Amino acid sequence: MxxxxxxxxxxxxxxxxxxxxxxxxxxxxxxxxxxxxxxxxxxxxxxxxxxxxxxxxxxxxxxxxxxxxxxxxxxxxxxxxxxxxxxxxxxxxxxxxxxxxxxxxxxxxxxxxxxxxxxxxxxxxxxxxxxxxxxxxxxxxxxxxxxxxxxxxxxxxxxxxxxxxxxxxxxxxxxxxxxxxxxxxxxxxxxxxxxxxxxxxxxxxxxxxxxxxxxAREPPRPAPVDARARTEKRVAVAADAAFCFEYPATRDRLGDRAAVVTFSPVAGDDLPDCDGVYLPGGYPELHAEALADSPALDALGDRAADGLPVLGECGGLMALSESLTTSDGERHGMAGVLPADVTMRERYQALDHVELVAREDTLTADADGSLRGHEFHYSSADVGTDARFAFDVERGSGITGDADGLTEYDTLGTYAHLHAESGAFDAFLDRL
Structure with missing residues (x-):
């Protein structure tokens, strides 16, 4: 090619x-x-x-x-x-x-x-x-x-x-x-x-x-990599206008190693039967009213409290929070899994490549493991005083400026978007 x-x-x-x-x-x-x-x-x-x-x-x-x-x-x-x-x-x-x-x-x-x-x-x-x-x-x-x-x-x-x-x-x-x-x-x-x-x-x-x-020219071929073992797990992936920021390689990796079932919180779908949930980024702020009424987000609150692994990136973090206040000042209740209230701002709050270092074993990395990603968002998160974070930010802004990866139960929400090459999704699947 x-x-x-x-x-x-x-x-x-x-x-x-x-x-x-x-x-x-x-x-x-x-x-x-x-x-x-x-x-x-x-x-x-x-x-x-x-x-x-x-x-x-x-x-x-x-x-x-x-x-x-x-x-x-x-x-x-x-x-x-x-x-x-x-x-x-x-x-x-x-x-x-x-x-x-x-x-x-x-x-x-x-x-x-x-x-x-x-x-x-x-x-x-x-x-x-x-x-x-x-x-x-x-x-x-x-x-x-x-x-x-x-x-x-x-x-x-x-x-x-x-x-x-x-x-x-x-x-x-x-x-x-x-x-x-x-x-x-x-x-x-x-x-x-x-x-x-x-x-x-x-x-x-x-x-x-x-x-x-x-x-046009043909690039040199990359070195082959060992295939990871397939699991028998079932991963539910949110996929609609609110959760539309997903790299093709992420879906490829999830599909190679697990059974993937998609659902639409915006359309009112129920949360599928699954062993883990992935909420990509996107535009939850444009669909906040529908998300506030979503049975899938209601179910996520209960299932996350029972220990279901849930990974949310940017828009996914917003949907997992207590509330989302849109640019018109309307406050909408979200899944309520993570202790944060998210508010949309008039200008972007972060735009950069990021590097995170894990403080402890978490859904996407072992302790001291490093992940590279990207962040671009117009929202900010007001987190509770007892909030726990999974990552120190070596580069970028994260949630607080020096920390990212708000975590509760076995749920992780980051402002960072991660690519499958980072190993984050392999770690997620291995922990299901």
């Missing part, structure tokens, strides 16, 4: 729309594209999946390391992998799009907002190509995909100005129908606001598919 990274000059240049257009163009040309996302994002991959109907793989060298990045790349299926970058190509303190491209040894196509430039687009792209060596990256910027670009003179001005070392790989025309609505945490999810198929198809017609495929 050959691959290419679409890296941006900065955040907001239209990488997601460009990625969707490239995926559509590849599919229309008879290829079998596999989407992927550099960085820990959950939202952009949902748009990838809406276009090609397969999960988008998460590639983050901080979360999973270089070998893990290659393993997650090859967990996909297809003949051409399109990796959407995060932020600008070189941006990031511990992980970057350039780092992902280097780990995979695949080329970078630079997405440039060309709405107000022609020859300067070439100058920008050449600077990004030459900066790699100065920044210490072994990254090959091979061409340009011009966003917000008209045909005719505008397109010719960009294409003709590019030096021989940079290929012109097409354009994304300025079309209002290609805009995706956003809110706190980022864009709407892919199943909420998918781009119009005909509009996306029209945009895809301007991508130089064959030149892009010719530029």
């Amino acid at each position: 050959r691959g290419v990274v679409l890296g941006g000059t900065a955040s907001g240049v239209g990488k997601t729309v460009a990625t969707l257009a490239v995926l559509r163009a590849l599919d229309d040309a008879g290829y079998d594209p596999q989407p992927a996302k550099a960085g820990p994002d959950f939202i952009d991959p949902s748009h990838h999946e809406a276009v090609v109907e397969k999960p988008s793989r998460t590639l983050d060298t901080w979360l999973v390391g270089e070998e893990g990045t290659r393993r997650n790349y090859y967990a996909g299926e297809g003949d051409v992998c399109v990796v959407e970058g995060m932020m600008g190509l070189y941006d990031g303190t511990v992980a970057s799009t350039a780092g992902v491209a280097e780990a995979l040894d695949v080329p970078v196509v630079l997405v440039v907002d060309a709405s107000a430039g022609m020859q300067s687009v070439a100058a920008t792209a050449l600077g990004f190509r030459e900066y790699a060596e100065a920044a210490g990256f072994d990254v090959d910027v091979v061409g340009v995909l011009a966003q917000q670009t008209h045909g005719g003179r505008h397109e010719r001005g960009i294409r003709d100005a590019l030096p021989e070392s940079l290929d012109y790989l097409g354009r994304i025309p300025p079309m209002g129908e290609l805009e995706i609505p956003d809110r706190h945490l980022g864009l709407h999810m892919g199943d909420e606001s998918p781009l119009d198929r005909d509009t996306l198809k029209s945009a895809a017609e301007h991508v130089a598919v064959e030149r892009l495929v010719d530029a």
Whole structure:
């Protein structure tokens, strides 16, 4: 599976729309594209999946390391992998799009907002190509995909100005129908606001598919890892609009080792018969009224008190708390398992890669074990004076600034989102 990274000059240049257009163009040309996302994002991959109907793989060298990045790349299926970058190509303190491209040894196509430039687009792209060596990256910027670009003179001005070392790989025309609505945490999810198929198809017609495929390369294969033993356990996973932030690798790992049954607290499902529960992150604040009436959350309170292992990440932490106060000031009762009251804030409270060290044996790690993850949330948690925490925060904010992993009974709630490569979900399954 050959691959290419679409890296941006900065955040907001239209990488997601460009990625969707490239995926559509590849599919229309008879290829079998596999989407992927550099960085820990959950939202952009949902748009990838809406276009090609397969999960988008998460590639983050901080979360999973270089070998893990290659393993997650090859967990996909297809003949051409399109990796959407995060932020600008070189941006990031511990992980970057350039780092992902280097780990995979695949080329970078630079997405440039060309709405107000022609020859300067070439100058920008050449600077990004030459900066790699100065920044210490072994990254090959091979061409340009011009966003917000008209045909005719505008397109010719960009294409003709590019030096021989940079290929012109097409354009994304300025079309209002290609805009995706956003809110706190980022864009709407892919199943909420998918781009119009005909509009996306029209945009895809301007991508130089064959030149892009010719530029793509196959990454080195990762070292094999030993398979973990399958259990006879049954894991219930919340899956709906309130709990929609789940890495594909997490579901893969849970499904490889246990029987997975999904349920929707928002839809009023009962808690399934199970040996453990996983509540991913998402948007509980947008569905607080439905969650307050959810029989599954009511049952969780009783089952958790009886010792049922329950793992909640970010939105899952919020749902396991005593209450959730939304941005309009309405307070809603939640499962009441963890001694915390959660309140939505006007601006984000944390956005970072995180590292946690376990204070004691817990659901996702042994004592002194280290876990790497990611946090991005607009809520804060007011915890009880007798609250117990499972982790010290070595990097990031956690729940209190220096602690994360609020724990009660055999329930654990963190603001950190963890990846299956961290070993957290293997530890969770081993403790069921």
